[in-house]
Amino acid sequence: MLDDRKLAVLRAIVEDFVSTNEPVGSKALVDRHNLDVSPATIRNDMAVLEEQGLIVQPHTSAGRIPTDRGYRLFVDRLSAVKPFSTAERRAIETFLAGAYDLDDVVMRTVRLLAQLTRQVAIVQYPSLSRSAVRHVELVPLANRKLLLVLITNTGRVEQRVVELPGDYDDQSVTRLRTVLNSCLDGHKLTDVASIVAELPDRVEPRERANAAAVFSVILETLVERHEEKIVVAGASNLTAADFSQGLREVLEALEEQVVLMRLLGESDDESSVTVKIGAENDVLGLRSTSVVATGYGSGDRALAKLGIVGPTRMDYPTAMGAVRAVARYTGKILAES
Amino acid sequence: MLDDRKLAVLRAIVEDFVSTNEPVGSKALVDRHNLDVSPATIRNDMAVLEEQGLIVQPHTSAGRIPTDRGYRLFVDRLSAVKPFSTAERRAIETFLAGAYDLDDVVMRTVRLLAQLTRQVAIVQYPSLSRSAVRHVELVPLANRKLLLVLITNTGRVEQRVVELPGDYDDQSVTRLRTVLNSCLDGHKLTDVASIVAELPDRVEPRERANAAAVFSVILETLVERHEEKIVVAGASNLTAADFSQGLREVLEALEEQVVLMRLLGESDDESSVTVKIGAENDVLGLRSTSVVATGYGSGDRALAKLGIVGPTRMDYPTAMGAVRAVARYTGKILAES
DNA sequence: CCTGGCACTCTGTGCCTACGAGTGCCAAGT
DNA sequence: ACTTGGCACTCGTAGGCACAGAGTGCCAGG
Secondary structure (H helix, E strand, C coil): CCCHHHHHHHHHHHHHHHHHCCCECHHHHHHHCCCCCCHHHHHHHHHHHHHCCCEECCCCCCCEEECHHHHHHHHHHHCCCCCCCHHHHHHHHHHHHCCCCHHHHHHHHHHHHHHHHCCEEEEECCCHHHCEEEEEEEEEEECCEEEEEEEECCCCEEEEEEECCCCCCHHHHHHHHHHHHHHHCCCEHHHHHHHHHHHHHHCCHHHHHHHHHHHHHHHHHHHHCCCCCEEEECHHHHHCCCCCCCHHHHHHHHCCHHHHHHHHHCCCCCCCCEEEEHHHCCCCCCCCEEEEEEEECCCCCCCEEEEEEEECCCCHHHHHHHHHHHHHHHHHHHHHC | CCCHHHHHHHHHHHHHHHHHCCCECHHHHHHHCCCCCCHHHHHHHHHHHHHCCCEECCCCCCCEEECHHHHHHHHHHHCCCCCCCHHHHHHHHHHHHCCCCHHHHHHHHHHHHHHHHCCEEEEECCCHHHCEEEEEEEEEEECCEEEEEEEECCCCEEEEEEECCCCCCHHHHHHHHHHHHHHHCCCEHHHHHHHHHHHHHHCCHHHHHHHHHHHHHHHHHHHHCCCCCEEEECHHHHHCCCCCCCHHHHHHHHCCHHHHHHHHHCCCCCCCCEEEEHHHCCCCCCCCEEEEEEEECCCCCCCEEEEEEEECCCCHHHHHHHHHHHHHHHHHHHHHC
């Protein structure tokens, strides 16, 4: 049904349309690619491709453009991730290596990705739920108030103010700090909930009220407050692709943390680059955009995800190459620090 | 030269143009406002206003639109900040009061401001240089590495990894922590530089190398790293005002921290609302936008600034009212916490 | 100083035509 | 069975033109 030449035609249509942003006709195809057939033959092939729902023509007597399904087939079977040259990879690595703390790593990553792909880049902070506690700190702030600082092995610092039901003295704070550190240190954040549940036994009865307040804030911070932090860069790149009137909706969607989480979160395989095309993103308002994403991490396991958002008319091979390369080197940097 | 009626005409032109986005003609003016004169009279007035550079016509035989100078005069002499109703103020207050830490306060503030004004909102984090040290914490991370955590009285937490030249033991870290806290606690960040300069005398000689590394990072963090953090929200509101092709440049400018700093930073008076119109912002690419900004703080002194960015064609009285109200209540929340 | 009248200058719109790109289909060739 | 050339058909785009409408500037009169 779809022989090799028809697939080649589809590939050519996608490539031409991506680079010119104009519907591509049969004559232009045979000229620009060295297909050894006549335009009429191509037209027949095109008719079949259109019947399959892989391409459409915007209006009668215009060239064809790929549909979401067409892009999907292109990505799955007709294209390969474009690898980066060694020079490019070295540039990426040195740029990221200049970062001096976690915030800076994430910031540099998202900007780099936006610049490389000329799309909107989104990067999720290394996830709380997959990292481990490295240190817990309690800082007396004022009467009946403590600042709780949680430091993870990914260098992330979480802070919350705790309001205590009763007064405290320095000794009790020190004791509590010691208990927390000895019990939580090195444990995965996912296990913290069950550990904290058993902690009250290890605290003197008269201090339990205050301790309980601290414990509940820890749980809130780590468990209930699932909103992972996500940063965005390169929104101005959206103006290049003419979204006619959808631009507003795209910008609005990109400001919603929840939407970004869903965009990144739905992919199953964490180590490879996944592509969601057009309506495959069931986010309203992003029906005409594609998402290229992957997981990244400091070791073998993925800590979080990053990716790009752009028009469905996108240079997928290059975008996938950039996402993969950036994810790899960001993970490397995180592992080293 | 500019009598009362001419000023009233200017005011009417600004108001009409802001609400309709169409050049306003003499006939429409007398209809919509109750000026007891004929259109011809208005035309004469308009000619004078145009001669003064306060209004222009986009093309011959079109209505007039205000120039930057026209808006300037309007803001300075023809309009009053529009106060918010008590209901609105209560809504603002309760919305902000729900925040549970500094990040959340800032996040809520910027979103609120964007929503109230339907413009792009920018909020600067409470400035380091005007707050005081509340606590310094040193956390052993790995061999020859410490995590330095600085906590300010505005609830802001700064973190940096310190690479030490030599090994350390727990005791030396504890001593250093004690010294730092006793010397820096409660001092303004602006004074920290001079205090730190004298600190080496209070450290044992064999620990000076490590201590010096920590001191230099403190200085870097507080002094050299001037990039104050700024958050932006409501970029999608830019699509409502049609910037024709300048949209890309505006979006690009809004992603540059440095540009945002300049936008907010140039106003002298910190307690009142300042307005920069069009080319008064000497930032390239923001020539057709206006900035309405003010300082906000937890007490009598301003800690940082916040404001909005929008097209010069903006409802200034309402925008100024919103900026003032939000600044006031955000400051109040910060003072309470 | 205000007002009504008048001529003038634009822009925007609708309509028509011509043109060109591109297709679909068919009959003929390999 | 597939490919090819030819041909008619469809539509979107661009240019030309006339026309209406909005708005102005100016002038003479109140």
